[in-house]
Every structure is written in structure tokens, then in C-alpha cells.
Amino acid sequence: MFSSPESRLDQLDQVSRHIEAHQEEFVQTLKDWVAVESDSVQPLPRLRQEICRMMDMSADKLRRLGATVDTVDMGAQQLPDGQSLPIPPIILAELGNDPQKPTVCFYGHLDVQPAAKEDGWLTEPYTLTEVDGKLYGRGATDNKGPVLAWINAVSAFVALEQDLPVNVKFFLEGMEEAGSIALEGVLRREKDRFFSSVDHIVISDNLWLSRRKPALTYGTRGNSYFTVEVKCRDQDFHSGTFGGILHEPMADLVALLGSLVDSSGQILVPGIYDSVSPVTEEERAMYSAIDLDLGEYRNSTQVERFLFDTKEAVLMHLWRYPSLSIHGIEGAFDEAGAKTVIPGQVVGKFSIRLVPHMNASTVEKQVKRHLEDVFSRRNSSNRMAVSMVLGIAPWVADIKDNQYVAARRAIRTVFGTEPDMIRDGSTIPVAKIFQDVLQKSVMMFPLGAVDDGEHSQNEKINRWNYIEGSKVFAAFFLELATLHE
Incomplete structure (x- = not known):
């Protein structure tokens, strides 16, 4: 032509x-x-x-x-x-x-x-x-x-x-x-x-x-979005009347959410990294060639310190490794002031960003198995339910x-x-x-x-x-x- x-x-x-x-x-x-x-x-x-x-x-x-x-x-x-x-x-x-x-x-x-x-x-x-x-x-x-x-x-x-x-x-x-x-x-x-x-x-x-x-x-990255519900009853409790004699749903939920990821950003769900594709030398070279001033990037985001100290590590954990983020809790008291309530049921929300070659249905099974195991070890009388409400592939x-x-x-x-x-x-x-x-x-x-x-x-x-x-x-x-x- x-x-x-x-x-x-x-x-x-x-x-x-x-x-x-x-x-x-x-x-x-x-x-x-x-x-x-x-x-x-x-x-x-x-x-x-x-x-x-x-x-x-x-x-x-x-x-x-x-x-x-x-x-x-x-x-x-x-x-x-x-x-x-x-x-x-x-x-x-x-x-x-x-x-x-x-x-x-x-x-x-x-x-x-x-x-x-x-x-x-x-x-x-x-x-x-x-x-x-x-x-x-x-x-x-x-x-x-x-x-x-x-x-x-x-x-x-x-x-x-x-x-x-x-x-x-x-x-x-x-x-x-x-x-x-x-x-x-x-x-x-x-x-x-x-x-x-x-x-x-x-x-x-x-x-x-x-x-x-x-x-x-x-x-x-893809996305698997989860809810985890812990329920004792439909009504809330007064902590002065019931505090100390029951398994509180909020305490159970905090323990469940706290079991998902550690302070270094590592996801604690067993098997979650098994399908993540290994980094190739060609990839490493591509990440090295990317023009990013890490200090300027950190300042522009108004974050004092990232979990990682090199450009390559930061970008890889943003793009080609999975991450887990906790987003919120329904049913919790979240307004200004003090309120001595024990929520009767709470729902936690979190997501896992998926990368090649992770499979959303496999991740769903791994997350459910992990949370059920953590919950069983608490020996709580409450009821727990885990649902994956969104599963989008990378x-x-x-x-x-x-x-x-x-x-x-x-x-x-x-x-x-x-x-x-x-x-x-x-x-x-x-x-x-x-x-x-x-x-x-x-x-x-x-x-x-x-x-x-x-x-x-x-x-x-x-x-x-x-x-x-x-x-x-x-x-x-x-x-x-x-x-x-």
C-alpha cells in the first residue's frame, strides 16, 4: 500500500x-x-x-x-x-x-x-x-x-x-x-x-x-469480591447487659478479616499464590525500563512509605501479583460519638485482585476453606456465611x-x-x-x-x-x- x-x-x-x-x-x-x-x-x-x-x-x-x-x-x-x-x-x-x-x-x-x-x-x-x-x-x-x-x-x-x-x-x-x-x-x-x-x-x-x-x-488484574457475614441475631445488643456473656459477631468478624493479610501485604490464604505465573527475565527487563521516580510517585500519593523500596517491586505488586484489600463493614456503628452497642450481625467486605493464571472459582474455594477453618477454631456459637459476589478474570x-x-x-x-x-x-x-x-x-x-x-x-x-x-x-x-x- x-x-x-x-x-x-x-x-x-x-x-x-x-x-x-x-x-x-x-x-x-x-x-x-x-x-x-x-x-x-x-x-x-x-x-x-x-x-x-x-x-x-x-x-x-x-x-x-x-x-x-x-x-x-x-x-x-x-x-x-x-x-x-x-x-x-x-x-x-x-x-x-x-x-x-x-x-x-x-x-x-x-x-x-x-x-x-x-x-x-x-x-x-x-x-x-x-x-x-x-x-x-x-x-x-x-x-x-x-x-x-x-x-x-x-x-x-x-x-x-x-x-x-x-x-x-x-x-x-x-x-x-x-x-x-x-x-x-x-x-x-x-x-x-x-x-x-x-x-x-x-x-x-x-x-x-x-x-x-x-x-x-x-x-x-481481575477481581474476586467477597462478603463474610457473622450473625448472632437480628437485633443489636446493649454491651452493659450482654457484654461478656456471648460471642460477639464483631469480634468474630475482626478475627476473620485479620486472618486474611499480614502487615507486609502477604495474603495468608493457603494456596493463593500457587497459580501465579513466575516472573521471567524479559519481564524484569521491561519493569526496569519503565520511567518512574519512586520518590515523586510516593509524594504525589501523599503516602509516607510503601511496603516496598524499589520501583520494580512496587510496580510488580501493583500489576502482576495478587493483592487483598479490606473495604468495609456493614452493621457496625460508624458515626461520630460513643454508642455502647454490640451489633447482632455484621458483614465484612474484601476483595482479591487476580493475576494470570489465577482462577476465580479456585480462589473462592480457597478463601471459603480458610475462613471456615479460622472460624471453627474460635468455637463461636454465631453463624458465618462467605460469598463471592464478583469474579472477574485478569x-x-x-x-x-x-x-x-x-x-x-x-x-x-x-x-x-x-x-x-x-x-x-x-x-x-x-x-x-x-x-x-x-x-x-x-x-x-x-x-x-x-x-x-x-x-x-x-x-x-x-x-x-x-x-x-x-x-x-x-x-x-x-x-x-x-x-x-
Whole structure:
């Protein structure tokens, strides 16, 4: 498709100059999108209408680029209080169907977390506001900015009347922040139609590890979330009347939770590390190459001391080793002041972040066996019940896959540096769902800086990240096409 690297660079130069020249237009579009309060977390009719409006805006934007656009009716969501709310449609769009070109599909979401000025925002959350090159607004980095960066890259080729080097597809949803309701069903239905020609899937829904150095993400941890209930009776007790003559549920629960992890972060559940894949020398080299100032990172998190003293150890325990966190207790007195109550029943909540090759059902059995053993040794008359309420597998990609090679080359061309090859310690279920259901290559290609504040107050994307990110996606198209020649 391309006669020489020089012609490819010349084409990229033209596209990049177009993106640079039209950056105010691209920022204005982001401003228009941020202005839509597409909050999917709060189940309110007004907000669902806003998400649907956002989906319509994106579909119209893609049609004006010349894309074929289908909107998938997702039906309604039945809420526990009996009300029914529409599930926003999913957008399926495509430009090009040349069998000689690779086909790459971009997944993104256009819904956002709740935001209000009184929560601590310095600007109006649904008004994109630029301060010192930072574009503040809810959804700026998660995920409206990256979705638009991909569209900007495509639009530059279209505006210059240049042939798109790849076939491009879009899969855009509006319920990611609420758990991607019904998404997996759409993937299964479209596997042999919309996705049949797709070679690669790109997700840009996470962040760099740095403020200035780009990154590619090749793995995320899974999550097993547990509840452990200890019950004596439905009513609470007065400690002056009953203290000292019964097994207190809170004491039992504290002992159970305290048996899960030690002060060094080591999980104490027998067998939990048996399936964790060993660290390879290639991995060690990748961790050593990552650009992270541990002191600066510690200061930015306002933590006095981490459990580990080296960059490599900290990153490995964030990304490629399991961790156990205790999250809270239902039924306990947690208000200000003193109250001499003995809770009649309490529920503890904790989770284990899973890594390759851990299995959620195996972990469930190990945790239940361990807690039952600890509880039996207390000889308590209370009743205990353990439940795993969530079990999401980890995701890991092959960094030797063509799209990772193309993305690294594109980053090197646009940003002038090799990217950090990173994992993410959190759980991003959609990557694993795409990989498992479609059996396609999935890559996470973040654009946002580490301090973008997704989900928090004062979320932003830097203008530089947004505009250079649009260029790097264009470079990625060209590099991917070259690798498929």
C-alpha cells in the first residue's frame, strides 16, 4: 500500500499538520461533548435522555465522516424500585471494507461518572474550561477525549481526501460506568457479522504512568469480591447487659478479616499464590525500563512509605501479583460519638485482585476453606456465611502482536520516545470480554496523563495529550497498514 517509509512519513506529516491547524475546532467539539451530562451511574430519566442525546451526537458525527452507522436498540433496564429506564443504544460504525487492508475496531464509552461543582470542582464540571493547557471537564479523559482523538485522526484523512490506510470500525456504548449492561450479548450477536472482519481491537480507557511519557497497557488484574457475614441475631445488643456473656459477631468478624493479610501485604490464604505465573527475565527487563521516580510517585500519593523500596517491586505488586484489600463493614456503628452497642450481625467486605493464571472459582474455594477453618477454631456459637459476589478474570495481551508493534512505532514517531510498557492494577472487564467472546487481539492504548483525575474532581485532559494523541492514532493507522503489507 505504501511504496516507501518516506511516503508514509510524508502522508503522516500532512495529516499531523491538518490536526495541528484544526485543533481549536477539535477542542470545541470536545467542549460540546463534555457539555452533555451523560451520567449513567445515577438511574434518572433525565440523565438517560442525556446519554441517548450523546449517542445521537456521536452517530451524527460519524455519519458526516462518511461512516455507515447502525444504532443497536438495547431495550430497557428494570430497576429494583420497579421503574424502567431505557438503555442507551450502542453505536456500530464503519469506514471502509477493503479486504486488502487490516480492519481495526475502536471501543469507547460516552457515559461519565456523576459530577457537581459543590463536590470540590474548581470549574463547572460540564463546561470544558482550559487553564494552562489543561482542559477540565467531566469525561474529558474518561472517555470522550480519547474517542474524539480517534475520530479526529480519521477526519484528517477524510478532509485531506487521502485514502484511509486501514478499515476503521467504532463500537461505542453509553453504560460503561454502570457495568456495561447487555454489552456482552451484543458482542455475541455481532461476532459473525460486525466483528467478522475485525483484526484488532483498541481500547483507550486508561492512563499513562507518567505526566509526559506515553505508555501502552498489556494487562489488567481481575477481581474476586467477597462478603463474610457473622450473625448472632437480628437485633443489636446493649454491651452493659450482654457484654461478656456471648460471642460477639464483631469480634468474630475482626478475627476473620485479620486472618486474611499480614502487615507486609502477604495474603495468608493457603494456596493463593500457587497459580501465579513466575516472573521471567524479559519481564524484569521491561519493569526496569519503565520511567518512574519512586520518590515523586510516593509524594504525589501523599503516602509516607510503601511496603516496598524499589520501583520494580512496587510496580510488580501493583500489576502482576495478587493483592487483598479490606473495604468495609456493614452493621457496625460508624458515626461520630460513643454508642455502647454490640451489633447482632455484621458483614465484612474484601476483595482479591487476580493475576494470570489465577482462577476465580479456585480462589473462592480457597478463601471459603480458610475462613471456615479460622472460624471453627474460635468455637463461636454465631453463624458465618462467605460469598463471592464478583469474579472477574485478569486480562493480558501479547506485546509481540502487530498492533502493539505498530503502536510502539507510532509513539516513537510522534512523541520521539519509546513507550512505557505497563499493566494496570485495577480491573477493566471490557478488555477481557472482548478477548474472550470475539477471540480477537485487544490492545489498550491510553492517551491521558497520570494526573488526569478520571472519576474524581477536576478531571482533565491536557490539550497536548488530546492533539498529539490524535496524531499518534493517525500514525498508528499508517504503521498497522505497513505491517500488513
